[in-house]
Amino acid sequence: MTEVIDGNAVAADIREGLTDAIERLADADARPGLATVLMSDDPASETYVSMKQRDCEEVGITSHHVEIDPDAPAAELLDTVAGLNDDPDVNGILVQMPVPDHVDERRVLRAIDPAKDVDGFHPENVGRMVAGNARFKPCTPHGIQKLLEHYDVETEGAEAVVVGRSDIVGKPMANLLIQKEPLGNATTTVCHSRTADLAAHTREADVLVAAAGVPEMIDGSMLKGGATVIDVGINRVDADTEKGYELIGDVEYESAKDVAGAITPVPGGVGPMTRAMLLYNTVWAASEQANVDVDLP
Ligand code: GUN
Numbered sequence: 001m002t003e004v005i006d007g008n009a010v011a012a013d014i015r016e017g018l019t020d021a022i023e024r025l026a027d028a029d030a031r032p033g034l035a036t037v038l039m040s041d042d043p044a045s046e047t048y049v050s051m052k053q054r055d056c057e058e059v060g061i062t063s064h065h066v067e068i069d070p071d072a073p074a075a076e077l078l079d080t081v082a083g084l085n086d087d088p089d090v091n092g093i094l095v096q097m098p099v100p101d102h103v104d105e106r107r108v109l110r111a112i113d114p115a116k117d118v119d120g121f122h123p124e125n126v127g128r129m130v131a132g133n134a135r136f137k138p139c140t141p142h143g144i145q146k147l148l149e150h151y152d153v154e155t156e157g158a159e160a161v162v163v164g165r166s167d168i169v170g171k172p173m174a175n176l177l178i179q180k181e182p183l184g185n186a187t188t189t190v191c192h193s194r195t196a197d198l199a200a201h202t203r204e205a206d207v208l209v210a211a212a213g214v215p216e217m218i219d220g221s222m223l224k225g226g227a228t229v230i231d232v233g234i235n236r237v238d239a240d241t242e243k244g245y246e247l248i249g250d251v252e253y254e255s256a257k258d259v260a261g262a263i264t265p266v267p268g269g270v271g272p273m274t275r276a277m278l279l280y281n282t283v284w285a286a287s288e289q290a291n292v293d294v295d296l297p
Contacts, residue, residue, distance in 0.1 A: 003151065003262040010150045011272035014280060015059050017297025021283050022060045030290035033062040034092045034282045035084045039077050039103065040070055044236065045096050055275050061282055064090055074103040078111050085113040091289055092118035092282040115289065118281040121167065129172060132179050136281050141173040143273025144209060144230050145183045151262060153228045159204050160186035163218065164211035169232050173209050210250035220255030229256055229263040232270050
C-alpha cells in the first residue's frame with residue numbers, strides 16, 4: 001500500500017510544538033515577530049503572504065506587513081528592509097519573491113540582516129548551510145526533511161534525485177541531502193532542464209524531490225517501485241472550478257501513487273510544511289536574538 005504523506009498533520013504537530021516556545025519568549029518580553037514585505041501584485045504572491053500572516057497570528061507570532069507599490073523605485077524596498085533590520089520588534093524578515101524586474105533580487109537578499117533572514121537566502125546563510133553549519137535552513141527543504149523524519153524515510157546511503165535547481169528549493173535541498181548529518185548522507189543527483197535523460201535518473205531514485213515547477217512532468221513510469229516521492233510543485237492551471245484554476249504538482253499523482261512507496265499530495269503535502277518552517281525559523285530567530293533558550297520541535 002502506498003503511504004500518503006500528510007503534510008497538514010505534520011505541520012500541525014510542528015505548530016503545536018512551537019506554542020510552548022512562543023509562550024516562554026512572550027513571558028520574557030520577547031514575543032517573536034515576523035515582517036513580510038510584498039512588492040508585487042501577483043495574486044499567488046498576495047495569497048502566500050496573507051497565509052503567512054494568518055499562520056503567525058494563529059500561533060502567537062506578531063506579524064508586521066509592508067506593501068510596496070511594484071512601480072516604486074528599488075530604494076523604497078531597500079529602505080524598508082533597513083528599517084526592519086533596526087526594528088527590535090521584528091525578529092524575522094521575509095521579502096516575498098519574485099520582486100519586480102527593475103529590482104535586483106540579490107541586492108535585496110544581501111540587504112537583510114543575516115540574523116533575521118528566516119528564508120535562509122542571504123549569501124552568508126547559504127554559505128553556512130553548504131559548509132554544514134546552517135543557521136536558517138530554507139523553509140521548503142527544511143520542511144521536507146521534517147516529513148522524511150516523521151515518516152522514517154532513510155536517506156543515509158539512499159539514491160536521492162532532486163529535479164530542479166532553484167535557489168529556493170533545488171539547490172538547498174540537494175545540499176542538505178549530502179550533508180554528513182541525520183537526514184543527509186544520500187547519494188544525490190540534481191536534474192534540471194538540460195538533463196539529457198531525466199527518466200533514466202528518476203528511475204534510480206529511492207527518494208525523489210520534484211521541484212521544477214512544471215505541471216505533472218514526472219509520471220509513474222519514471223519512478224522506481226517503492227520510492228518516496230516528494231512533490232514540491234504548486235502549479236496553477238486553468239480549470240472549471242469556482243476559482244477558475246486548480247493546483248497540480250510536478251508529479252502526475254494518479255500514475256505515481258501506484259508505483260511509489262510513499263507520496264506527498266498537492267495540495268496538503270509540502271506546502272503546509274513550508275509555512276510551518278517559516279514559523280519555526282522565526283521562533284528560533286527570536287530566541288537567539290533575546291538570548292532565551294527554547295525547545296523546538
Ligand atoms: N516565493 C516563493 N517561495 C518563496 C519563499 O519561500 N520565500 C520567499 N521570500 N519568497 C518566495
